[in-house]
Amino acid sequence: MRHLSSSRLILGCLLGLLLGASPMQAALPQAPGFLAGQHAKNGIACAECHGKGRPVKVDDNETTVNEGCVRCHGSLKEVGAKAQGHINPHVSHLGDIACTACHGGHRGSWAYCGNCHGFELKIPFPATVMKPAEAAPKPPQPASVRRRERTDVVVIGSGAAGMVAALTAHDAGAKVVVLEKQPITGGNSMLAAGGMNAAATRFQAKKGIKDSVELMVKDTMTGGKNLNELELVKILAEQSAASVEYLTELGADLSDVGRMGGASVDRTHRPQGGKAVGAHIVDVLRANAVKRKLDVRVNSRVVRLLENRQGRITGVLVQGRHRGFYRIDAKAVVLAAGGFSANPERVAHYQPTFQGMTSSNQPGATGDGLDLGAAAGGVLKDMEQIQIHPSIAAGSRILITEAVRGNGAILVNREGKRFVNEITTRDAASKATLAQPGQSAFMVFDEGVRQSLKQIDGYFHLELVKEGATPEALAAAIQVPPQALKETLDRYNQAVAAKADAEFKRPDLPRALTTPKFYAIEVKPGVHYTMGGLKISTRTEVMAKDGKPIPGFFAAGEVTGGVHGANRLGGNSISETITFGRIAGAQAAAAAHAPVKP
Template sequence: MKKLVALTLASLMLLAGCSSTPKNDGNEATPTPEAAATEADVIVVGAGGAGMTAAIEAVNAGKSVIVIEKAAMTGGNTTRSTGGMNAANTPEQDLIEFAEEAGVEKMLASAKENYPDLAELTATVEKQYEEFKANPTGYFDTEELFMLDTLVGGKNLNDHALVEVLANEAKNGIEWLKTIDANLSQVGSFGGASVKRIHKPVNDEGKTVAVGSYLVPKLTKAAEDKGVQFVMETAATELVVTDGKVTGVKAGDTTYTGKAVILATGGFAANTEMVLKYKPDYKGFVCTNAPGMTGDGIAMATAIGADTVDMEQIQIHPTVSQETSALITEGLRGDGAILVNSEGKRFFDEVGTRDAVSAAEVAQPGGFAWLIVDNKMVEASSVIAGYIKQGLTVEGADVEALAAAMGVDGAALVETMDKWNACVEAGKDEEFGRTSFANKLDEGPYYAIKVAPGVHHTMGGLKINTNTEVLDASGNAIPGLYAAGEVTGGVHGANRLGGNAVADIIVFGRIAGQQAAAYAN
């Protein structure tokens, strides 16, 4: 079995052009393979963030749990996640100063102009904002503004009920993570969010660290400590249905039997054939995902009549290194980085939504851009230090030297940087309408990373309700079958906001574990 799985992954990697090495700090947890029991109250398929969160919550509700994972390590794409987790109305936000008036006003104007269907929600947010301005205490963010950002970002294709749960429960997810010793204490800006909402971990020196390689070992340890049994290097292939109820999972010759099954197998961005079926235009794009993201859960569930939603909604991310397929986190732009084209000129609001920034980038000469940071940003982030260590950057002691290393016109880049620093000082970007500025880019050495879009996230997937029950084509819940995380569709609509997927896996992973446990009573 192990050999077969290894061969399968290798061939998938070749097919998908996906990198085989997880981009983490070497912290992945590797539970001891153990295949003694084949029966438990709840069977979870996939040991990524959603699966392990669900497993922990099911055990917390008093149930026995087996997690089946096809890779040799826990984590999946969750290990690769870098930026952080969105949550509104948190105590962490109240520790920072509110200076995002322009972001809120821009969102309200955009929602009014483009989304009349969201008029009621927009009016609620406007009222909340007026009340805050009249009596400014703490930081301004609300669950309703989180919803509005997510719906506008997702072009209002999202399932509103799921988005409401996401927005209301994310702050509880941040608190829940503290119970497994995970503290996302730093709050910052990210694309498509009107205010500072993304929650990130920091190391002992106070530097930002990647969220996934921070969370995965903690989730794995918590699950192991609570007695979850992991069955590693074992790919589930089929759901078992008895008298109309899902009662287990087949993996090769072994059947794992349970009262409920949770699918948490992640998305399908690494399955080139499946991506091109829905988006033929993405032929030749690199992919940021772990190689195992091949849509297995979608195949298993649709084989027994599950419905899917938004399958053609596949996100490309604008800042991917084309040589290594490594994603360069949006957090850099949130923290002040700019994008310039091969002529050394800015061309778009860098913290716009991913679809919009990607489209603007593709329209530039050569279809690529340079992401620029300065030494102050490097000093504050071990994530950027990691990019430098991986050889992803070119460097210059001053802006002219950086331009030479990038092969762009020095005078043009100096003019761009001067103009940008004036925008930061004024808190206004007349040319492209960016509303989050952070600090000036004015301390050498300067660094640039060459980036272009890559296939990143599959917004579509299994159709679920707010209890994470998987629905059939008639909208009825399939008894005993639950799903959470990137295997599902509907939360993110036509475009996922950065930070919303980690919120998704924690919020809906928890619900899946609780609901499956209740069903298994």
């Protein structure tokens, strides 16, 4: 072991502990098994990454460290342009994230992509065991905290609901702090693929699509088996077109319109060419947050909501990765921390039959936001209503968007036969798929469907697609009876020509499957969305057990219950996050500006 001087040992311990290393790792800043050691080996001093301040400080966003990464290696885009290999993690739907989301100086590095993807990624000095934030035990909560800040509004969670709430509150004149426990922003919104439902928009009108608020309400209530709260559904539909306009004004492209399961007409808005909607919207929201210089903090877990003797929410207790515990006093708090689909134990608690199912969610969707709300007196409702999605790529956690079926793909079983209306509701399609041999199905489409939806290219990139020059060749590739698959396609194409699906009553038949090549992706149902959550008012106030709103406390997005009932329609999630995020942000700003009652 290399001898270290006492001064270098102390500095090493300080730097290492700040970056989450164990005491032994901290004492060995030049250990070759970590990036800091490799940097030292190459003659790069600590100050190149951490700055020259004494004592050395690292904020929870690891700003200075990441500036050092970019200064030496270039931006994420520049690194991506130089990277080699089939899978390029530096060019992805995650956007322009911090280098330290994956790379550690005094701890093992790990690929954030590995939370959802099964492919192997080489990374310098990988961690032996990957331990994202939610895998750690619940942090202790100290009796007293000396470090204290003040702001007008705190937003917990940085998905679409949280970012929209923050932007809205800021634009209404409030000082806002956004807190995100993960090392990157975006939440589940970043993974949203299909689009955003909205009724009676100018983009529908331009395409001659006749839709109405009333029809969107009817479809949503029917899809949710009428367990939805009607007043919340009405707000979702009535303000959906305005929410599309809001995003458009921020710089989003939602001009393409398609259809998702359970919708009576085309109302799913997405970028031109059918690109994934979530990553696009998150990038737009991030850019607007930067433009406004919003205070957005990652690696910052809220461990408790603070309240006064009158039961008003007055702030939050935060555990920062480097800063440790501190409190933020606020005049209003917006909870937008998402659901719990990535918490298998909690899913199995509410739905034992879902035990062991994979999840399509990002790793932060563990439900700790629900715990915060419940601990503050909020009422939980519909917690057993958990949605499984019928098309997660077999052997992975990658969601194959419903828009592929909406654009014409069909589902066939291992006998090469259709077995369900492909654009029925997700619960019905999942149930039908689980009843098939192997509890999986093949999503079959042709070159015409592929060209109609840009995001399908990503499935090829991830090597999830089997192909064949003819239906028979595709059948051989996926090991189903060739003649059966050909006959299935022939019958479906005849239905398209006749504009009537006699077999399964599929209402929308956008195109025949006749253009070579022919493709298939094996899919299985997996846990996708939790419809239950905190009960809110039409003003997004979190409701207490006495039926009254908790003062100063608002919530939006998947952390709430009531909008979707027993089953969420595809395309309604993004719509919900934008509409109710806007309401929550406006209400929080109003509460922050209102005189405090004695």
